[in-house]
Structure formats: C-alpha cells, structure tokens
Amino acid sequence: MARPRVVAVLAAGALSLGLAGCGGGSGSSSGATSITVWNGWVDQEGKAFAGLVQAYEKSHPDVNVNVLQVNQDYALQKVSTAVRGGSPPDISYLYGSWAPNIATVPSLVDLTSTVKKPSVKWSDFYPGERKVATVGTKVVGIPALVDNLAIVYNKKLFAKAGVSPPSAGWTWDDFRAAAKKLTDPGTKQFGWSMPANDSEDTVWHWEAMLWEAGGQILNADNTKAAFDSPQGLQAMTMLRDMAVTDKSVYLDTTNSKYADLFNAGKIAMLITGPWDLSGFHVDDGVQIMPSFAGSSAGHQTIAGPDNWVVFDNGTARRTAALDFLTWLTAPAQVKTFSLETGDLPTRASVAQNAKVTQQMNAKLPGVKTFIDNLSNVKNARPQIPEYPKISLALSNAIVAVMLGKLDPQAALDQAAAATNAALAGD
C-alpha cells in the first residue's frame, strides 16, 4: 500500500513547514528581543504600518517586531482566547469600546505612568481619545486611530433639486427639510441613509444627535440612564419625523448598502466617517454635523477612537513593546502614517499643521473637514463594562422608532428601563 508512505512524506513536509515558521514568538535572553503586534490594517494602512516597523527595526537592531494582520471582525475572539489561554501578543490594536473589559485583564500593562512621561506628550492627544483610553483612573491604551461623523453629500443631487448644500450653520430642521426635498419615490431617491441594524453602528449616529440636543447618555456617575430626557426625545422625534413622517430616510438594515447606493446617486446625504471617502466616486462634499435649534450644545460629533494595548510577556518584551509603542505614536510617526493613509491624525499638533492637512486634503478631498471636526468631539461614550448592553437597548429603541413600531417616548422609556437594569447589575 502506498498510503503510509504518502502520509510520511506529508508529515515530513509539516515538520519543515513548522520549522520554517519558528522565527517569531518568545523573546530570547541573548541578542534581539522579539515582540508581536496584532493589528487589523490592510492595503494602504498595512503598507504604511509595515514601513514604520521597518524604520523602527533599522534604528533598533536589538528588537524584532512581528506583525500579524487579524481581521477586526474576529479580533475579540482571537484576542480573548489568547489572553485567557496565556499567550497574548505584546501589542494589540483593539476597538475603543472594548477598553472597559480589557481593563480587567491582569496581564494588561497599566500605561498610567508611561503616559505621564513628558516624551509621550499625552495632552497632545485629543480629549475624546484620552477618555476612551482611560478606564477609571487607569490608562489602558494609547490612541491608534480616530475618526468622527460628518455629513457627506452628493453635490450634483443638491444642484439638480435646487437645494442649497449643507452649511456649517445648519440645524436639524434644515437637514430634515433638505432630505425631504431630495427624496423622490418615483426615482427611488432618498434624502438620507441611516444604519438600522441591531448594532452600535446605529446607536452612535443617534448618540451624536443626543449630544447636539444637549443631552447625555448616562448621569454623571454612570448609575442611571439620562437619555430619556427632553433632549433625548428631541433627537428621537427627529428620526421619527424623517423616517416615518417624511419617509426621506433609506433604512440600511444590514448596514451594507449605503455606500453603493450613494455612489449610484440614490442617496443625497450620509452621516458617515472619513474611512468612506476613498470609496465614493460621486462629486461629494463634506460638512460638519447639524445642531438643534435652541440648543447651546452646537455641532457636536462623536469619535470612535481605537487603542493600542500592551500585554505583559516578561520585562524584556514589555520594555521593548512600550518603547516601540511610544515611538509609533510620537508626532513624527503619526504624521507619516496620516499622510500615507489619509487617516485622521491622532494628535492635535499634527492636525493643526496646515501643511499636513492641506496635503491630506489634496489627496483625499473633504478629509480636512473631518480633521477640523475633531474639535467638535466634546463627549465620549461611557467607558463602563455595561455599555454593550446599553448599546443594544438603544439600538432596539432607535430601530423601533424608525420602523414606526414605537413612538419616541415609549422607545426611550423601554431603553431606559433596560439600561437601568443593566447598570444595577441585573
């Protein structure tokens, strides 16, 4: 029989494959220290990151940086298994919303003392970013990426309908009126598209509205819902008026179609982030968020910052990881990365560098508005482990209102009850 031999050959192949991949992993006592970095960056971002890593390795011959690309959709499953199984990476890119949960991990390195070092220039990071990187009194991460929401609109559709394009002084009533005029059931054109799936995609759009109305998600000590307020009602009613009364909103229940429909000229306005800009092929303009008439909260927006976190794999690797991370997030590298990728600078000093922002805007028109919009980030989502439950309660309320299943007050009451139960540890 030939089979056993075949298996033997294959097994030998496995052995050689296995040996070939033995480079990475544990830090060694002699010579170079190897650290592992997990991130979710592909394409342009992946190339830019690889370039930075190469530069670092060149100037630090004693450190090897092994980069692994992890699909962010599944990052939590991979990271949590590795962390609990005792084999975490040294550095990992993680969504900011996971920070409160990650904070409880014993092998997570507390960065509080690191960021106090003057060389880190911690205050140069935007307040919204620092809030998300801080859980209680503990700094759990260093900002890796920041974005925010703004209006992106199709200039041609506005011109065709004779509607003046969004201005920086727009209120939500202006937004609503424009969306209504830009809606045409005959040609299946919608004024606006809003995510309507059971996820945070839906919720953070509404949270920006809540803040613009002057409301808050929770009370000051995070013990009770605060969104069931007149301000919350105002934000929720606006959604109902647009989605149900005017029918000017395309509800993207799978949050997967808005970009294609926007490109097809079927949607006039989106509220979205800078990541979408490179995918839009219509003549688009960008404008900051509307405000609510009579509210002093202004044109606030919401940021979704993500963090680099460090796990402890022994002194040598921890020291190397901290050194690499400090270097990676220093202004010079933030500038390089933003210029190469079009991602918003995580540091104010870089964002205020007119030469940088002009160069970025030339490459990716509209991105400057998003950069400037970072100063409209005044609030952050509560950094507490119960937030995912609150988010789910809110998404249910928002979608129910937009589908016309619940009226705004009832939806808010229901979400508030669920939120208070979650906060009470139920």
Added chain:
Amino acid sequence: MTTASSTYQRRPTVARRLARSEHAVGWAFVTPVTVLIGIFGLLPIGWSLLLSFQKSDLLTPETPWVGLSNYHKLMHDSAFATSVQHTVVYTVIFVPATMLVGMLIAVALNRKVRGISIYRTAAYVTMAVSTINEAIIFMWLFEPSFGVVNSALAKVGIPQQLWLSSTSEALYVIVIMTVWGWTGFAVVIYLAALQGVPQDLLDAAAIDGAKPLKAFRTITLPLLSPASLFLAIWLSINALQLFDEVYLSTRGGPLGSTTVVVYYVYEQAFQEFNAGYAAALAYVLFMVILIATFIQFRVGRRFVHYNR
C-alpha cells in the same frame, strides 16, 4: 453465530474468546475515533459545562463559581425564549425544504445525460462558494427598494415587501438564503444514495406497468431513506446552530427578529462579555439538539429501510 459450536467444544481461554467476539472487534474498530473525538470534541464540551456554572467575562482568569444561577437566569430571559422560537421556526422550515429541493435536483441529475458531470459540479460548487458571497447576493436580491425580487413581484402586482428590513419577513429570507446554500450538499448526498437504487428494480416496475411516480414512491424513496435520515439529522444539527448567515446579513435584526440561539450566544459572549452565561445558553441548546436527534433516530427506525 457460525463458529459458536466449535468454540464451545474447544473451550478456549477467555482472552481468545474475547478476541473473537464482536465486542472486542467492535471496540477495537471504534477506539481510534473515540480517542480523537473524545479529546478534541467531547473534552471541550465537558469543559464548557463547567464554564456554564461560572461567571466569566471572557477575559479575566478569575471565574467565580456561581452554581446554577446562569441557568436560573436563562429561564426568565425573554430574549432567549424569543431566540429559541426563531430557531425552531427556522429549523422546521429549513430542514424539509432543503431535503425536498435537494432530492428533486438529485433525481434530475441521476441520469446518463451528456454533460451530466458539469451539472453535478454546479451543484457541488454551491457548497464551495463561501457564505459571505451568498449573503451579499441575497442582501441585494431581497433589497426592498432596488432588489430584483421586488421588481419581479411588482410585475405581477405584488406590492413592495421589506424582506430583511421587516421584522416579520427577515427570518424567511434567511431560510431561503440557507436553503439555497445547502442545496448542493443535499444533492451530493442524495446522488450518492441514488447509486444504490438498482436500475433493474425500476425497470421491472416499469414493465409491470407502474407509473414512474409510483415507482419512485415505492422503490426509490424507501431506498433513499437512510440518506434522508442522515440529512434530516445533519441539517437539523446545523439549523439549530445557525449563525454565519445571520452574522453576515442582519446581525440578529431588525429588532431581534432574526436573533437565533447561537447568535444570541455570540452576542452574550463576545458583545456583552458574559461568557459563563453564554456557555449555559449553549448547553441548553446542546440538550435540545441531543433530544431532537434522539427522536429523529427513533422515528427513523420505523421508516428507514436498511439492508440488515
């Protein structure tokens, strides 16, 4: 037993008798599979049972023992009850539908027609194409304003349906999506089984004047019954654990109308960081699947035609 009398006369040792017995041979045959599945399949399941008695946030190594409280909690969890309901509705439609479509196509493919291997490959390819492609295509086909399905229905005067945006229709779109995705599997299984249907039996029936439909019912269908039982069980096991299609399209929405049990388990473990509770939920599902499978085997015994 043919050898029984001779063994009796020679009174062999216990070991020899054991070696010849079906018990020993049987156990020898199943030992490799038992060891492998025991370690990599059953041990993790037992382990997760322990997890279901603990409070775990997925990340911290401290997982305090909480006894049965996860199980108490799930009995009063209305979201879980709803997810069970969705799962049951889904399974009850998905399994028979897939079997029926698969059987019809397999019967059509089971003939000596030129280029038949191309058709068979077409059926197989549906399985090979990944779920994400399938999900993307269906999200567009069933898109309420722009989708092909609605424009086709409009031609025959049926008003616009919301499909995946409707709390009452989304689950059925997922049924259609998954029936399509699994059809290839059912076809391949039925094709293999159809090879066991002797053509001369069908020819004899035809000579006796039996209508093709009657011959199918009295000859082919009983001979396909072991494959049908296999499919019913395997499709049910998978249907009760539906996840990918929901994750890739609706994320359980709108308003939780497509939240099936495993999606709820995922939500609890990887969104709400309740890994212990998720394990308890999964264990209840496990028990349900176990019982459902047991019943299917029992019922199968009465209807399935074996050659033994």
Added chain:
Amino acid sequence: MTTGTETAALGASVPSAPGLEPEDTRRRLRRPSPWHLVLIPVSALLLVPLVWMLVTSLETTTETHQFPPVLWPHHPQWHNYSQAVHAAPFFRFMLNSTFVDVVTDVTNLDICSIAGYAFARLRFFGSGLLFGLLMASLMVPFQVTMFPEFLIVKWFGVHVWTQLGIDHLGALVVPNLATALGVFFLRQFFLTIPVELEEAARIDGTSRLGVLFKIVMPLSLPALSTLAALTFLDSWNSFLWPLIVVTSENHMTLPVGLTTFQGAHDTQWGLLMAANTLSLLPMLVVFFAAQRYFVRSVASTGLKG
C-alpha cells in the same frame, strides 16, 4: 509539491475505474435529452454565486461598488489575479491548506470507515451510547468550545510535541483527523449494503477488516468519494479555528490568509474574489477526481444476484 502528492494519495486510495457507461447507453446519448431543459435552468440558478464571484474578480474597485451591479466589467481586470497572488504569500497559504486537508481527508476516510462499519454491523457493548456520545460532539456551538479546545491543543504543544501546539500546522490537523459526521455518514451508507454479501465472505473465513476493505469499501465508492469531497470542502473553508490557533503568517491557511484583503472599513472586493476564485480551484480538482466514483452504481458491481 504537496499538490502532486494529493493526487497520488487519491489515486492510491481507490482502484482505477472502468468505463462508466455500458455500450447501449452510449448509443442512446446521441439525441439531446429533454432533461437538459430542466437541468440547465436549475444549474444556472445554482451557479449564480459563482458567476457573481467570477465577475467581481475582474472588476475595478469602483465597479464593485456600483448600483445596479455591473454585470460585465468594461475592462476585465485580469491583473487582480496576479495582484492577489502577490499581495499575500498566497502559495504559502495554499500549501498549508492543501497539506492540512489532504492529511485529514485521508485519515477521515480510514478512521471513519472502520468506526462506521463497526457501528453499522457489529453488536458490541455500549455501541449505542458511544455512537450517541460521538454525535454529541457535533452539537455544541464552536463559540463555546473553542476556548477549551485551544487550551487542550496548547497542552499538547507543551507536553507532547511542539508541532501539535499553538501556531503549528499540527494544531490544525490533529483535532480534525476524524469527525463524527464522517462516522455517521458512512454508518448510514454501510447499512444500505446487503449483509448477505459479507456473510458469504465471513463463512470463507475472511476477517472483519478484510470484509470491510475487500467488500464493503469497494461497494461504497460513491459514499467514500462523497465524504472525501465533503471533508475536503469543510476543511478547505474552515475559518474560526485556524484564525484562533495560528499566530504567524507562515502557518495561515487560505481562508484566514484571505482576510488580508478585508479591512475594517474597506474591502478590496476585486482582489478578494480573485483570490477566492483561485482558492476554489483545488476543490474543483478534488471534486472532479471524486465525482467519477459518485456515479458508480452499487447495482452495477455485481449486487444483483
């Protein structure tokens, strides 16, 4: 290199097949069968996702984001294919996938045949309970068992052999050497084979293993080839486990490697679909190799008597 051995392995496991159709049916084939009228539309329906994938693989990024969807790219982007191959260590991924799949396919067929035969034909103590237990391994969602399984594999890597541990191909192979699905499937199939055939051989003094390998398995070629194709497919598409266990690019399998084209916000659909298409090819090869035996009728191999 491994691709070569793959066909060798398949060739070794099955005897060469004689011509499939008898002479008289061949003559009958001259006139196109009316069945094409049914088969063509059905296949067309089944092939929509594949066609969509092929079309997308030739589109520019702009075209992949267009509505209504582009049905045929204006300028087919053939370079998507070369780019997909070069953007990531594509052949490395393919080599890893092929190795894992071929090994697990061969072991599954052997181990599951033997066990499936025992459950179908032998009456042994505890067989019903054991069968139920094995089936139980299919019934718990992986999201819950993956963490314990990770720890078990890690333990094997530390205490038994490094090659079995985290971030080694052994961790992808060993847990999948045998599956309860294979046992169940073959048991069901073996039960349909007339037992009289085996009894004759048993009286002649052939051992159980002899009966299995000389009589039952040759009669089960449709089932074995089906299982081979299904196991290969399952393993080829396996995603979550390799994602969690593999932590270096060197050991990534195709599905994990292909996520390199999927960013958090933008997916390079053209590249992704080109890579997907390429990764489909080995599966089609396996299927074509196996499908010759799908049609080997049990009835035509001497069972009539």
